[in-house]
């Protein structure tokens with residue numbers, strides 16, 4: 001779609017953490033009114049029930065550039081495009097936002113409910129008592145791991161961490177923080193598939209987590225509890 005000043009315009013929405021009951025009314029309306037709706041296949045599944053006339057443009061990591069080129073090409077022909085991001089837009093979703101921003105003149109952002117907010121709700125932690133770290137980055141995971149150790153050691157806040165499927169997952173991260181000098185007795189929780197029917201949570205010590213040999217879901221969030229809330 002072109003804006004009043006003639007520039008190209010795309011709407012990006014956050015679709016929430018999986019259960020489409022967490023899709024906002026604004027995001028739902030954008031999907032209902034769109035000519036094209038683009039996003040990773042699992043993300044599109046959340047909004048699929050609300051698509052009215054839109055052409056769906058599913059993308060995968062390998063073809064996301066081509067799919068966005070195609071969809072933005074349609075925008076230049078006057079169509080409206082909604083790009084869908086998982087959870088909230090401002091939580092570890094920058095790569096997708098940047099890919100869209102590089103292609104158009106204006107983006108309209110409709111935030112969503114993040115999986116991080118659900119993890120806070122489930123663990124009864126307020127945002128002001130938490131610090132957030134993501135390993136879900138292509139570059140910079142090493143410095144994020146250093147920050148993680150720093151905040152756990154400091155012990156002033158609960159640390160909410162997004163692991164990185166599948167090379168930096170909960171058991172390996174737990175083993176790594178013990179190696180970096182964190183006590184194995186520190187208490188933590190791993191949430192998997194929040195808001196899905198098969199949602200799970202596991203709580204225990206960091207050393208118990210390090211010993212887990214079963215696989216964790218790609219939708220996993222770790223919370224390292226601050227010592228006095230153990």
Ligand SMILES: C[S@@+](CC[C@H](N)C(=O)[O-])C[C@H]1O[C@@H](n2cnc3c(N)ncnc32)[C@H](O)[C@@H]1O
Pocket residue numbers: 016017018085086087088089090091092093113114115116136162163164165191192193194195196218219220221
């Ligand atoms: C690329 S990040 C995007 C996060 C997203 N923007 C958000 O606000 O939830 C994807 C990571 O978020 C976490 N995640 C997303 N949805 C989740 C869910 N329903 N349950 C647990 N973790 C989830 C996982 O760590 C997953 O690997």
